[in-house]
Amino acid sequence: MIKVNEDLQFKLINKDTKTQLLICMEEPAELIQAISKVQRYLNEGVINPKYKSSLAANLCEEIADVYICLKKLQLYFDISDDCIQEWIDYKEKR
Numbered sequence: 001m002i003k004v005n006e007d008l009q010f011k012l013i014n015k016d017t018k019t020q021l022l023i024c025m026e027e028p029a030e031l032i033q034a035i036s037k038v039q040r041y042l043n044e045g046v047i048n049p050k051y052k053s054s055l056a057a058n059l060c061e062e063i064a065d066v067y068i069c070l071k072k073l074q075l076y077f078d079i080s081d082d083c084i085q086e087w088i089d090y091k092e093k094r
Ligand SMILES: [Mg+2]
Pocket: 027, 030, 031, 061, 062, 065
């Protein structure tokens, strides 16, 4: 279970909503870029454990950023975990 400081994120998004929403758009873009680097690595077909490890570290950081943003959006729009879980369950059944 990943934990995000909800009090902090709630305060941040309510204090400066426009900036925080901008960050919530930028962070997924950074994750996309990190995934793109993995794709490039796979396309090269060369397995370099050191490089793979640095790609994983970069992915980890960007995944964390997106987790924080998702929680921020969830808190700002008062979206419950149950609501998200229902969508996940629905989509995984398709
Ligand atoms: Mg980031």
